Amino acid sequence: MKTSVSPVLGIILKGYPRISETFISNEILLLEKLGFKIHLFSMRHPREPFCHESVTKIKAKVDYLPESILAHLPKLLFHNILQIGKRPGEYVKTLKTALKRFLRTKKPATLKHVLQAGYLVDRLLPGSGVVHLHAHFAHSPTSVAMFSNRLCGIPFSFTAHAKDIFTSDQRQLREKILLARFVVTCTEYNRHYLRSFTNGDQRPIHRIYHGIDIHLFSDQKKEAGPSSPYQIFTVARMTRKKGLPTVYKALQHLRDKGFQIQHTLIGDGDDREEILSLIDQLGLKPITRWLGTQPHRVVLNHYRKADLFVLGCEVAPDGDRDGIPNVFLESMAMGVPIVSTKVSAIPELLDHEKTGLLVPPGEPEKMADAMSRLLTERPLRERIISQARDRVVRDFNNKTLITELAALYKKEGIMSSDSD
Numbered sequence: 001m002k003t004s005v006s007p008v009l010g011i012i013l014k015g016y017p018r019i020s021e022t023f024i025s026n027e028i029l030l031l032e033k034l035g036f037k038i039h040l041f042s043m044r045h046p047r048e049p050f051c052h053e054s055v056t057k058i059k060a061k062v063d064y065l066p067e068s069i070l071a072h073l074p075k076l077l078f079h080n081i082l083q084i085g086k087r088p089g090e091y092v093k094t095l096k097t098a099l100k101r102f103l104r105t106k107k108p109a110t111l112k113h114v115l116q117a118g119y120l121v122d123r124l125l126p127g128s129g130v131v132h133l134h135a136h137f138a139h140s141p142t143s144v145a146m147f148s149n150r151l152c153g154i155p156f157s158f159t160a161h162a163k164d165i166f167t168s169d170q171r172q173l174r175e176k177i178l179l180a181r182f183v184v185t186c187t188e189y190n191r192h193y194l195r196s197f198t199n200g201d202q203r204p205i206h207r208i209y210h211g212i213d214i215h216l217f218s219d220q221k222k223e224a225g226p227s228s229p230y231q232i233f234t235v236a237r238m239t240r241k242k243g244l245p246t247v248y249k250a251l252q253h254l255r256d257k258g259f260q261i262q263h264t265l266i267g268d269g270d271d272r273e274e275i276l277s278l279i280d281q282l283g284l285k286p287i288t289r290w291l292g293t294q295p296h297r298v299v300l301n302h303y304r305k306a307d308l309f310v311l312g313c314e315v316a317p318d319g320d321r322d323g324i325p326n327v328f329l330e331s332m333a334m335g336v337p338i339v340s341t342k343v344s345a346i347p348e349l350l351d352h353e354k355t356g357l358l359v360p361p362g363e364p365e366k367m368a369d370a371m372s373r374l375l376t377e378r379p380l381r382e383r384i385i386s387q388a389r390d391r392v393v394r395d396f397n398n399k400t401l402i403t404e405l406a407a408l409y410k411k412e413g414i415m416s417s418d419s420d
Contacts, residue, residue, distance in 0.1 A: 006035075006037045006129075006415065006416075007037070007129060007130075007131040007132070007413065007414050007415065008037045008038065008039050008128060008129035008130045008131065008414075009031070009036055009037065009038050009039070009130070009131075009132055009134060009409060009414050010038075010039050010040075010041060010125070010128065010130035010132065010133045010134070010154075011028065011038055011039070011040050011041070011060075011133075011134050011135075011136065012041045012042075012043070012120075012133060012134070012135040012136070012141040012142075012144055012145050013040060013041070013042045013043065013135075013136050013141060014042075014043050014044060014136070014137055014140060014141050015042055015043065015044035015045070015046065015047065016040055016042035016044075016046065016062060017046050017048075017055040018046070018047075018048070019048045019293055019295075020237060020293075021136075022054065022296070022326070023210040023326050024136050025054045025055045025058065026054050026212075026213065026398055027210075027398075027402065027405070028040070028058055028060060029054050029057055029058050030398060030399065030402040031402065031405070031406065031409075031416075032058065032059055032060065034402065034403075034406050034416045035416030036406070036409065036414065036416045037060075037129070038060040039060060039061050039063070039128050039129075039130055040060045040061065040062040040063070041062075041063050041064075041065060041120060041124060041144075042062060042063070042064050042065065043064075043065050043067065043116070043140060043141060043144065044064075044067055045064055045067070048293060053296065063124050065116045065119060065120060065124075065144070066115075066116065066119060068112070069111070069112050069115060075119065075123075076115040076116070076118070076119055077115075079118055079119045079122035079123050080114075080115055080118035080119070080122070082122050083118045083121060083122050083151060086122075087151060087152070090150065090151050090152070090153075091118075091151065093150055094114060094117070094147055094150040094151050095114070097146075097147070097150055098110050098111070098113075098114045098147065101172055101175070104169060104171055104172060105169050105172065109140065109143075110143070113140060113143040113144050113147055114147050116144050116147075117144050117145075117146075117147035117148040117150075117151060118147075118151065120144065120148050121148050121151045121152045125148075125152065125154070130154065131154065131413065131414060132154065132155050132156070132157070132181075132409070132412050132413075132414050133145045133148055133149070133154055133155070133156040133157075134156065134157050134158065134159070134409075135156065135157075135158040135159070136158070136159050136161075137158075137159070137160070137161055137164040138158055138159075138160040138161070138164040138165055138168060138173055138176060139164040139167075139168055141158070142156075142158040142164075142176050142180075143176075145158060146175075146176055146179055146180075149179065155181045155412065156179075156180055156181065157180050157181050157182045157183065157184070157408075157412075158176065158180055158183060158184070159183075159184040159185065159186070160173075160183060160184070160185045160190060160194060161185070161186060161190075161323060162190075162320070162321060162322055162323045162344075163241075163320045165185070165190055165193065165194065166193075166319040166320055166321055167318050167319050167320050170197045173194070173197075174197055174198055174199075177194065177198055177201070177203050177205070178198070178201055178203055180203065181204075181412060182203070182204040182205070182206060182408060182412075183203065183204065183205045183206070184205075184206050184207075184208050184405065184408070185205065185206070185207060185208075185323075186207070186208065186209055186210050186323050186324065186345075187207065187209070187323045187324055187344070187345030187348055188207050188345065188348055189323070189344050189345035189348065190207070190323055190345065191205050191206075191207040206404070206408065208401055208404045208405055209324070209395065209396055209401055210324075210326055210329075210396075210398065210401070211329070211396040211397055211398030211399075211400070211401040211402075212326060212329045212330055212333060212392070212396060212397075212398055213398055213399075214333060214392070214393055214397045214398075214399075216300075217300075217303075217329075217330050217333035217334050218333070225378055226307035226308070226375055226381075228259075228260040229260035229261055229262050229287075230259065230260065230261045230262070230307045230308065230375050231261075231262055231264070231305050231306050231307045231308075232251070232261055232262065232263045232264070232306070232307065232308045232309075232310055232371070233263075233264050233266075233302055233303065233305075233306035233308070233309050233310075233331075233336065234247060234263070234264070234265045234266070234267075234309065234310055234311055235265075235266045235267055235299060235302075235309075235327040236265070236266075236267045236311055236325075236327070237267050237268065237269040238267055238268055238269030238270065238271045238272045238275050239269045239270060239271055239316070239320075240271060240314070240316040240317070240320070241313060241314060241315070241316040241320045241321050241322055242269075242311060242312065242313060242314075242322070243311065243312025243313050243314040243341065243361060243362070244265070244271070244275050244278075244312065245275070245278055245312070246312030246314070246341075246361065246362055246363070246364050246367060247263075247310055247311065247312045247364075247367070248263075248275075248278055248279055248282055248284060248288070249282065249364035250310070250312070250364040250365070250367035250368040250371060251263055251282075251284060251287070251288070251368075252282045252283075252284060252364070253364060253365055253368035254368050254371060254372065255284070255287060257368070257372070259372070259375070261287055262287055262288075262289075263284075263287060263288045263289070264288075264289050264291065264302055264306075265288070265289070265290045265291065266291050266292070266293070266294050266298070266299055266302065267292070267293060268292050268293045275290075276290065299330075300334075303330065303331060303334040303336055304334065306331075306336045307336070307375060308336065308337060308338075308339065308371060308374055308375060309327070309328075309331040309336045309337070309338045309339075310338070310339045310340070310367070310371060311325065311327070311328075311338075311339075311340045311341075312340070312341055312361065312362075312364075312367060313325070313340055313341045313343045313344070313346060313361065314341065314343060314361035314362055315343060315344075315361070321343060321344045322343065322344055322345075322346065323344060323345045324345050324346060324348060324349050325346075328340070328346075328349055328350065328356075329349070329392050329396050332349075332355065332356075332388035332389060332391065332392045333389060333392045333393070335385050335389060336385075337356065337357075337374045337381055337384045337385055337388065338350060338356040338357070338388070339356065339357045339358075339359070339367060339370045339371050339374060340356065340357075340358060340359075341358060341359055341360065341361040341367075342358045342359070342360060342361070343361050346358070349391070349396075351387075351391075353380070353384070354383075354384065354387050355384060355387050355388040355391050356384060356388060357370040357373065357374060357384070358370075
């Protein structure tokens with residue numbers, strides 16, 4: 001009986017698993033359900049003590065690259081020296097690419113990414129069946145994929161998300177786009193941005209929304225009309241681009257207008273102390289609570305209780321900004337209306353007064369007014385809840401969207417086991 005070995009898709013990740021990247025673990029799981037064989041290469045070990053349920057269902061083998069040069073120098077050098085002997089011409093070509101990139105930005109991480117690529121190509125790829133590498137995030141994972149391609153010729157592609165796009169040097173990013181077989185990004189805003197500096201090159205850049213598991217978020221909040229004290233909910237990393245100071249100043253305005261409110265924040269991040277200090281300064285401690293990072297079941301329970309979801313997204317000083325936060329999709333599917341800001345790709349999802357309310361970033365008074373409307377104007381609230389749910393079901397079902405990504409891989413010869 002004739003048998004054939006299915007080609008394997010290698011996926012390079014910054015870290016695995018990561019609690020904040022359910023969209024990636026969901027994507028991997030859905031690809032496996034379509035029959036794709038996947039091998040994961042992670043640049044970091046997990047940093048959280050728990051993971052989402054979807055991760056436990058993933059069958060892909062996971063290998064971890066050495067995280068740092070100093071701690072892993074002997075094995076990094078060993079496998080790179082072997083590559084120099086096996087592929088001297090390709091290694092010189094790779095070093096020339098690396099030197100050119102280093103001279104542009106002077107970032108020493110370039111050396112680490114070359115060494116990690118040498119380790120990946122020499123130690124992990126042989127015998128793996130990997131015929132294509134796909135990196136999630138356009139910065140370091142794609143650098144490793146690109147240098148691996150320079151070394152051994154395996155084609156690569158990458159998905160560009162948010163911070164990795166807007167805080168990257170455009171020259172570096174353009175080079176990656178031109179060397180990749182194709183690029184995926186999660187919003188039309190991102191796609192236009194990436195296309196804007198490729199100087200007319202027609203390298204394929206595809207917009208594929210992340211989407212969510214509609215079934216998982218089908219347990220909608222039973223809407224009998226919100227009542228005081230109003231439950232206001234935010235899920236966000238505590239970083240500048242999330243606009244949490246605007247949210248808390250808006251909450252202060254609501255409180256001062258006599259609204260009885262209770263706000264819950266789930267998430268953590270580098271700006272934690274700054275945000276907690278602001279809560280104290282604004283006198284909001286009695287009506288706010290911060291729960292840190294929580295598993296998905298806890299987040300779901302808070303969606304069920306929430307009357308309103310609010311997030312004050314803005315462009316950070318370094319250019320970082322959100323695309324379409326997945327928490328918006330979750331909230332809309334759960335029947336919780338949203339107030340946010342007119343930033344980046346958010347208007348692709350939130351159509352003002354149809355699927356949510358949008359205000360300018362950094363304007364807490366206007367945000368407070370919008371929050372007040374969604375808490376007190378019942379016809380507006382009911383219309384937005386209904387239309388928001390319909391929008392997510394129609395355009396952001398991840399089981400439908402994954403077929404678009406699968407088609408790109410199949411075009412590259414990575415056929416799933418259930419393909420014709």
